[in-house]
Amino acid sequence: MRGTIQNFQHDLLAWFEDEARDLPWRRTKDPYRIYLSEIMLQQTRVDQGLPYYERFLERFPDLKSLADAEEEEVLKQWEGLGYYTRARNLHRTARILMEQYKGNFPDTPEVLQLLPGIGKYTAGAIASIAFNKAAPVLDGNVKRVLARINALKASIDASAVQQQLWAMAGSLLSQKEPGDFNQAMMELGARICTPKTPDCHDCPVQVHCEAYKLGSQEELPMRSVKKTVPHHEVVVAVLCKGEGYLIGKRPSTGFLGGLWEFPGGKLEAGENHQQALIRECREELGIEIEPGGLITVAKHAYTHFKVTLNVFRCRVVKGKPRPNFHTELKWVTRDEFDDYPFPKGNHKFLKLL
Template sequence: MPDREGTREAAISEALLRWYEAHRRDLPWRRRRDPYAVWVAEVMLQQTRVETVIPYYERFLARFPTLHHLAAAPLEEVLKAWEGLGYYARARHLHQAARRLVQERGGAFPQTLAEWRRLPGVGPYIAGAVLSIALGRDAVALDGNAARVLARLFALPDDPRRPEGRRALEDWAARLLPKGRAGDFNQALMDLGARVCTPRAPRCPECPLQAFCAAYRQGRPEAYPTRAPRPPVPHYDVTAGVIMDGDRVLIARRPERGMLGGLWEFPGGKVEPGEGLEEGLRRELREELGIEVEVLGPLMRLRHAYTHMRITLHVFWCRWVAGLPQPLGCAEFRWVSLEELDRYPFPATDQKIVARLKAGARPPDPAAA
């Protein structure tokens, strides 16, 4: 690599690091530099705001203070600690990776990008973040904030979500990376994007890189990063059945692979085209649990948005009329009391059903119909 002394790249890095020394955020994961603590934080921070992550991070580290504690815990306990944070595949992958590190490496952490990338759920950003911040390696780590700063700084024309755009960002980050200070540099880019170079209304007069910024010179920083049009987000109607047996309710655990894997739910599923809501619920319960139910009436309706789709969840009271429950389309099922529901990890929508039940909602009396 050519000598960086006196180059524009060196001036940019130096200006950024000076700003970081004066304005760095005081975050709990920056008070611990061990790889485990940094890794947990970076996994939680994927697609989640810092303010949301902080209390979850502190509770998670209190419950699973070391890699060995996490590896020894049952997945259900890990998912319960993650409950409400969303994107549950992150928790499953973190747990799987912890177990692999303990089983295969005795708890020793990887020391190279290639080794980190072989772990479940670890992409280039997390690998680079842990290596640079916790292990002192010269590695690039580009989160959304850092990518936005670089896209504006150099007015990069390609969408960073696409391979060519990502390669351009990584190339510029590598050229700017100051040897021996990669961790500070990566965190400085993140902080600048979070506090100054924000998605909307960036505070350019406060920016330490204003003099170098191509997007600022163009007078249109918000035009970057370039975004290619996204296809419309689909919507689905989904049903769920609250099936009571005396004081107990039937819940099912989703298979560990797939969306919301390993979480518990009130059983049901997606309504097929041309199918009525109640008809679709009865079919789903036959396919998932092998039971027949009578749909007694609606309990509630919930709307929820995921990154790739939106749903309307139609929740019905049901009466179990035939068939012994069996795990045909789920990992397992249980009859539990309302008090026991708090022990189980549920997705956000089902947590609202739990809250309604615990607030005293009861099924209609079929005899009164």
């Protein structure tokens, strides 16, 4: 980095004071609301997460209301954001804080990291923003800023480089205003020092940036080669009884835990759609079915894989559905769909039923 740390801090904080976006979690020092914003904005853009944040707080305005709720209600409020482990961990953490910490948040990163779903970054954000503790943060935006101002010629995905970046973040951190400094670094990465075509002309710390001096800002940060994202072909069985549709609740732990879904699963080698539907319904529900017509084909991307959902109407020809995989089965009407939290992929065909 060019120049002194003190000058870097001054230039960044002066810019943040004038240019910071007016966001609801920046108008408070309430650790619950700051915590919620940090968890909600993991893997979620600010513009996308803002209405969910406000809606969530309408239903769960404080730690106690969240702790007192049933998990399914929390998942329903989270519906549409994805990465549902975040919601389950929010709920678990709220209950732990009410039961073991008298409803108070710990104010140190070390203790915060003992809570479900709170890692080093989130702990640093809560401690610095809510409690003014000198704890650094390192998210994707901050990594990019650090890599550029230091012209770091190494993959920021490497574990050794991650440690180096944490050390850089700690050395730059303002001891007097750690919360504002951390938010300013994240704001800079989100709005100015963007992944593509960074706005160096308007950057408040341009004079400190080694990459800008070298003209290498668009080449940085360096990343490891991404692995090919696997794709799965999936069948979905829409089973009807009168006006009811059969849905099942996934186990509370694991992928999409606690959400409701339509029966189905991945095709196995050599299967066609109809064969996969028959096998999945036999394994999941203990019934024999007759596959019917195709309703729709929908594509959906998760973090580590992609799926194509082939949705078929099906008819039960033998047996009574039982929850061999799901924890619970229900027959529900279209009007009742809104009462249950479904994976985002299922929402792509619900309105077609």
